[in-house]
Amino acid sequence: MGWITGAAPTQAQLDACVTCGLCLPHCPTYRATGDEAASPRGRLTAMAAIADGIAEVDETFAEMMSFCLQCRACETACPSLVPFGRAMEGARAEIAAQLPGRRRSARRWLVGSAIANPTLVGAASFGAAVAQRIGVGRSGAGTIGKVRGLRRLPLRSSSTRGKSWPARGVPRGTVALLSGCVQDPWFAEVHEATISVLRAGGFDVVAPPTQACCGALAAHDGAVAQTRALAAANVAAFDGFEYVVTDAAGCGAHLKEYGHWAEGGDVLAARVVDVTELVAQLLDDGQLPEFGSRGQRVAVQDPCHLRHAQRITVAPRRVVAAAGFDVVDLDPSGRCCGAAGMYTITYPEMSESLGRAKADEIDRSGAAVVASANPGCEMQLRSYADEAVRIVHPIELYAAALQGRD
Amino acid sequence: MSLVDDLVAALGADRVKAHPLELRVYDKDAGVARGPVAAVALPESTAEVVACVKAARTWGVPIVARGAGTGLAGGAVPTEPALIVALTRMNTIHEVDLENRTAWVGPGVINLDLSAHTTPMGFHYAPDPSSQSVCTIGGNVGTNAGGPHCLAEGTTVAHILAVEMVTVDGEIVELGGPAPDPIGLDLRAVVVGSEGTMGLVTRVLVKLTPNAPDVRTLLLAYPTIEGAAETVSQTIAAGIIPAALEIMDRPMVQAVENFVHAGYPTESAAVLLAEVTGHPAAVTAEAGQIERIALQAGTTEVRSAVDAAERDLLWLGRKSAFGAVAQSAPDYYLHDTVVPRTRLVETMTRLYEIADRFEISMLNVFHAGDGNLHPLVAFDGRDEGARERVMEAAEEMVRVSLEVGGSLSGEHGIGLEKRDLMADVFSPIDLDAQARLRDAFDPDGALNPGKILPHGSRCYDFGMQPPLSQEPAL
Amino acid sequence: MTDRHLDQLIDRDRVDPSPGMRESATVVAPATIESAGATLAAASAAGATVRFWGGGTHQGYGHVTKADVVMSTERLTKVVDWQADDLTIVVEAGLPVAELEVLLEDRNQSAVLPELPGSATVGGVVAAGVSGYRRLRYGPTRDRILESVLVTGDGRVTTAGGRVVKNVTGYDIPRLVTGSLGSLGLIAQVCLKLWPMPKRAATIVVEDAAAATRVAYRPLAVLELPDRSAVFVAGSEDEIAAQTRDLGGTEQEGLAWPELPSGEWTGTMRVPPASTLEAVGRVRAAGLTFVAAHGVGEIHLAAGSSSAASFGELRSWAEAQGGSFVVTGRPADDGLFDPWGSPPPSLTLQRRVKAAFDPAGIANPGILPGGI
Structure with a gap:
């Protein structure tokens, strides 16, 4: 039957792979299994087999594709510049279309609808906040155990949407903030830090009221219509801003690919910056101060969607160093932590083994603080790292330094 | 019962693959050929490998060992429905013996992982194929893999002291040993490079090489590729054996630079990477000597890597070369011939002539210090007649290499791809001797059949007497 | 073929025994590799056993064997092809090592075979699989045999490997024949990889050889004798001075290689x-x-x-x-002491490999470990 949707991997994407195999060791699932079928090359071969009519989209194909973390570490390793992430999104769109009954229940609903719905996210957050207070989840496993990964939540959260904050001093421009799906209730401090630093750097900050969830998780899961609708809403909401700032690497990576998802998406994509990118620029321009070393080590964890998808590695280190910390790298610094969106729920074992490996790396680094620029990674790190280790967004460290706090 | 049932009984269902799509991903390596796969097994121990061999023998299915599948000659591509035994999960570094500078490792250990493991201890594993971040030690043993730094250090066989191998009968035998020159025939040397036709290697005793106290990496740019080749010839003739001497031509440099952004000079006709390692007291002088030779040969730019990061980036570019070709066309085909280093310039000139005549796009990246060429032709297999034209040109290129006294393969192996060219290099008597040697290990032809030797290599395949030396009657 | 045919071939190539040849056997010295092939083919057909003889320096190796015919390489001494700029040389087996090294010295090159070879021939050194002291720096002899011409026990002239420094074209028979002690047939010709020799070399006398081994950077050799130890180095003036300093020894110009110990x-x-x-x-x-x-x-x-x-x-x-x-x-009358000790675990395979090249079992039968 081959492909049946317009979202399928394109022939050009599949042809770009010459099967050299240089991606293999960078793929966490190949590393763990040694199985070609769990490697980027193997997955592209499987997609090509569908395209060539040699195989069908069946449960085996779906499983092969779903097992991928979509960390895109293969992309940075690929000398042929294969757009693997795009091809994988296409393959998942086909699976969603051709095998509609596959795991229809909780997961797709969660990904496609719930997370994009502020009311539902708010309700879940309230539940989690209560759970934290009554002590559920510290030792739990599975989904409940993930509560351990959350920051301590307020019982009542407020949204940034529709609000604005003026620059300190003479404004040099206006930036839009992506409020995101879970950032408001779960990572309010990160938004606060982002806003305060950007204001100090001379920007008016606006969180447009009509913005939507970025749609990254929907895209990763092949929910094409949902992805397109969210992208269209955001293209309209963010029209006209000089920069669209995100403080969640996964959102930024997806916004930067809006050209594939919505009319005018490429215009928006070109203006998207990760907050660390923008702040590093402001530091370079002398618009923000740098603080001297206080002799404390901070390990920088590279979220895959920052390092591999956006190719940003210098900026977060720059920001952490400017806050007065000694930056240490995790080794290997390019390996996925296993968070990978909903992967913690769909493949808990693989996710856990990657999480534990990352925790070991943190342990070896000897750092008491880890800076991660992505909420999913942050939760995963907090779930597995030693409880004494503090997990923060790089911008929080800098914001604190700016305000003279530790 | 079936082969798959037996394998599942021995390994468990998770590590046995039989779905057509799962077989599909194992039916080729990094080269161009595909082959039929009956089943795939991923054993984790020598005992499990024995079980795989016995199951395959019981069901009369041939056995093809596989590492990471980065081979370029089809060595791991079956010629008839075979059991693929993927050894990637046997990736334990069992024991590092720093006193003796050796390590026992599983065949699935990734080449670069081994060096990464031992480098902090002051040692590394010297053979460094371009695919070293991916390829396995077992695969390296199978092909007798090379790499840029084999110029001074020798290829894989010089770094393998012993192997544990499962024979075609399912017996475990150790060949070689930790002391020099083990007594008896050196079967270890025969197994290295035998592409899985003599047994399945399940443990390897490798030699570790001390990290060089000093390294100098030079990037030399030339207005002509002949100038780069001339520098190599003259360096060797002057009695200098650098750690590595690698040439890339302009199209290759451009593709590579597009990926690594290492500041490769993309406008030069050719780039020579020369690396000198050794005692700090010697490295500067030797690098200076190479620089003088290069200037005489017309180099227009001399750059010395300032630190390890820059050196690593330059090497990442070199080692990503084959993959980068896809930027210009979806398919590529390359050869791996070796020519005497005195004939480099002449050979290169003739290769470009062939490429021009066939109107094909050729990129060059090669281990110039060894005379090991990799003329690489980028093409689109869907274009009418493209594949045929490329193959015809490639064959001519091989003949040019053989004409000047070269060999078919320097490091990729013969596999499937060059098998039928063996008769251009060796006489029927020579091939018969090789076939006999192989039969001594695998009389039934159950291990990776159809590889290395062309059909009919045993003269009595045709009912002929083995040819004896012919002399006029007395 | 008949014994008569073998006799004719023997008569054609017959020479006087060299001093030291153990048995008063028939000695032949073929003038060409093809002649050697014809004789071995005839010997295989007739079931006559053959021992090979180069300079006689390694004849004490292995089990004592009986040979009906001794085949000497004394007439196979040609330098077939020396590509000095490519650092390769093709020579026939009977060329004495000493002569080869003198020739190579002209271009500051060396085959890095044993330093004090006596009358040893290239073929003998390869057959015995022995290496010189400099193997620490340059690797064993086995790693420098690029191409071999082996006349198999049944008389086939087989070439393997190639005349280039890097090669994986076919099975590695050149390394297999190295150290085979004539058990597969006559090693008639080899292509050797050469190394350029640094202009300066020195012997650094040290107190503690084991300690010096850890300190020295890629020396040619570190040798300990009952009464002295020395590190042998080569390279530039600066490098030698630096190594001498690192080692804390005294430097002597040149390489003072010790003779191998001799005794009963x-x-x-x-x-x-x-x-x-x-x-x-x-x-x-x-x-x-x-x-x-x-x-x-x-x-x-x-x-x-x-x-x-x-x-x-x-x-x-x-x-x-x-x-x-x-x-x-060992003393000529002591044939009982096993020269090898415990045989390797791969005897079954070893036997099969021997038979692949010498099906009639006439090439130095029994000389290898396990009596192969």
């Missing part, structure tokens, strides 16, 4: 490199003369008839380290 009994103990120090202790305790190559694990030794009694114990120890103790010279 000779042998070589081979152990993992780090065991060299302990091996030396044991050899000293047994009162033997020796040259120990640190970093390699090769200890050449010699003994008179009284101290040879310690050989058995030394062998047990060496084998327990994963090594061997090979007796390479």
Whole structure:
């Protein structure tokens, strides 16, 4: 039957792979299994087999594709510049279309609808906040155990949407903030830090009221219509801003690919910056101060969607160093932590083994603080790292330094 | 019962693959050929490998060992429905013996992982194929893999002291040993490079090489590729054996630079990477000597890597070369011939002539210090007649290499791809001797059949007497 | 073919026995590789056993065998092709090593074969699989045999490998024949990889060879003798000065290679490199003369008839380290002492490989470990 949707991997994407195999060791699932079928090359071969009519989209194909973390570490390793992430999104769109009954229940609903719905996210957050207070989840496993990964939540959260904050001093421009799906209730401090630093750097900050969830998780899961609708809403909401700032690497990576998802998406994509990118620029321009070393080590964890998808590695280190910390790298610094969106729920074992490996790396680094620029990674790190280790967004460290706090 | 049932009984269902799509991903390596796969097994121990061999023998299915599948000659591509035994999960570094500078490792250990493991201890594993971040030690043993730094250090066989191998009968035998020159025939040397036709290697005793106290990496740019080749010839003739001497031509440099952004000079006709390692007291002088030779040969730019990061980036570019070709066309085909280093310039000139005549796009990246060429032709297999034209040109290129006294393969192996060219290099008597040697290990032809030797290599395949030396009657 | 055919071939190539040839056997010296092939084919057909003879220096290796015919390489001495700028040379087996090295010296090159070869030929060194002291720096002889022409036991002239420095075209028969002691047939011709020789070389006398091995950077050799130890280095003036300084020894111009120990009994103990120090202790305790190559694990030794009694114990120890103790010279009347010790675990395969090249079993039968 081959492909049946317009979202399928394109022939050009599949042809770009010459099967050299240089991606293999960078793929966490190949590393763990040694199985070609769990490697980027193997997955592209499987997609090509569908395209060539040699195989069908069946449960085996779906499983092969779903097992991928979509960390895109293969992309940075690929000398042929294969757009693997795009091809994988296409393959998942086909699976969603051709095998509609596959795991229809909780997961797709969660990904496609719930997370994009502020009311539902708010309700879940309230539940989690209560759970934290009554002590559920510290030792739990599975989904409940993930509560351990959350920051301590307020019982009542407020949204940034529709609000604005003026620059300190003479404004040099206006930036839009992506409020995101879970950032408001779960990572309010990160938004606060982002806003305060950007204001100090001379920007008016606006969180447009009509913005939507970025749609990254929907895209990763092949929910094409949902992805397109969210992208269209955001293209309209963010029209006209000089920069669209995100403080969640996964959102930024997806916004930067809006050209594939919505009319005018490429215009928006070109203006998207990760907050660390923008702040590093402001530091370079002398618009923000740098603080001297206080002799404390901070390990920088590279979220895959920052390092591999956006190719940003210098900026977060720059920001952490400017806050007065000694930056240490995790080794290997390019390996996925296993968070990978909903992967913690769909493949808990693989996710856990990657999480534990990352925790070991943190342990070896000897750092008491880890800076991660992505909420999913942050939760995963907090779930597995030693409880004494503090997990923060790089911008929080800098914001604190700016305000003279530790 | 079936082969798959037996394998599942021995390994468990998770590590046995039989779905057509799962077989599909194992039916080729990094080269161009595909082959039929009956089943795939991923054993984790020598005992499990024995079980795989016995199951395959019981069901009369041939056995093809596989590492990471980065081979370029089809060595791991079956010629008839075979059991693929993927050894990637046997990736334990069992024991590092720093006193003796050796390590026992599983065949699935990734080449670069081994060096990464031992480098902090002051040692590394010297053979460094371009695919070293991916390829396995077992695969390296199978092909007798090379790499840029084999110029001074020798290829894989010089770094393998012993192997544990499962024979075609399912017996475990150790060949070689930790002391020099083990007594008896050196079967270890025969197994290295035998592409899985003599047994399945399940443990390897490798030699570790001390990290060089000093390294100098030079990037030399030339207005002509002949100038780069001339520098190599003259360096060797002057009695200098650098750690590595690698040439890339302009199209290759451009593709590579597009990926690594290492500041490769993309406008030069050719780039020579020369690396000198050794005692700090010697490295500067030797690098200076190479620089003088290069200037005489017309180099227009001399750059010395300032630190390890820059050196690593330059090497990442070199080692990503084959993959980068896809930027210009979806398919590529390359050869791996070796020519005497005195004939480099002449050979290169003739290769470009062939490429021009066939109107094909050729990129060059090669281990110039060894005379090991990799003329690489980028093409689109869907274009009418493209594949045929490329193959015809490639064959001519091989003949040019053989004409000047070269060999078919320097490091990729013969596999499937060059098998039928063996008769251009060796006489029927020579091939018969090789076939006999192989039969001594695998009389039934159950291990990776159809590889290395062309059909009919045993003269009595045709009912002929083995040819004896012919002399006029007395 | 008949015995008569073999007799004709023998008559054509017959020469006088060289001094030292153990049996008063028939000796032939073929003038061409093809002639050697014809003779071996005839010998296979007739079931006549053949021993090969180069310079006679390694004839003490292996089990004592009986040979109906001795085939000498004394007429196969050509330099076939020397590509000096490519650092390769093709020579026939009977060329004496000393002559080859003199020739190569003209271009500051070396085949890095044993430094004090005596009358040894290239073929003999390859067949015996012996290496010079400089193997620490340049690797064993086996790693420099690029191409071999082997006349198999049944008389087929087979070429393997190639005349280029890097090659994986077909099975590695050149390395297989190295150390095969004529058990597969006559090694008639080889292509050798050459190394350029640095202009300066020096011998640095040191106190502690084991310690020097850890300090020296890629020396040619670190040798310990009963009464002295030295590090042999080569390179630029600066490098030698720096190495001398690092080692804290005294430098002497040139390379003062020691002769291998000689005595009624000779042998070589081979152990993992780090065991060299302990091996030396044991050899000293047994009162033997020796040259120990640190970093390699090769200890050449010699003994008179009284101290040879310690050989058995030394062998047990060496084998327990994963090594061997090979007796390479013994009194002519003592054929009982096993020159090899415990045979390798791959005997079945070894036997099959021998048979693949020498189906009639006439090429030095029984010389290898396990009587192969």
